[in-house]
Amino acid sequence: MTAPTDSLVVDIVRTLEKEGVPRDAYQLGREFDPEALARLLDTGGDAVEVCHEIHGVALLVTKQGIWVAEEDRSARPECPQCGAVVTAVVQLVPEYYNAYPCGCWVRGDLLE
Template sequence: MTAPTDSLVVDIVRTLENEGIPRDSYQLGREFDPEALARLLETGGSSVEVRLEVQGVSLVVTKQAVWATDDPPSSPPECPHCGLPVSAVVQLVPSHHTAYPCGCRVRGDLLE
């Protein structure tokens, strides 16, 4: 792992410990990809805020800090074509946006 990823993982683990979640009850790599999260925060600018849940604890992660919140993560929007939950919209070319994981073609602003 890189230094930003290590620092982020330490901040998340400390936050979870403060919420009473012991280190040996989870594996962050199974909950989310720490390296991808660190890259997103590094390249996304200061306004990026990621909400995730680990062992029932809702977390808010920004470039500046990690904290627990009482607000549960919002449920993902449904694909307007097939109705499955959409976790990401992938853009391969400027005019083509694909919902993940279903693969339907969608508007680029579906997750905004």
């Protein structure tokens, strides 16, 4: 693993421990690919946020840090194309926006 990946894994483990989840209750490598998550956060910009549940704890992972996701996910808008919950809008090229995680084309102001 690389240094950013190691730091990300340590931060996730510490957050789970604060929530009372013992280290032997899960294996991060089976839950997600830590290196892929680190690359996504590194290259995706500040708008990328990944919500992932590990052993009953919903984590919100961003470039700025890791938090326990306590917000009501139903408050997030639905994709107008497919109906999936939209957690971010990604701008790939000027004037072209995709909903995350579904990938459908959407308005750039969908989350505003």
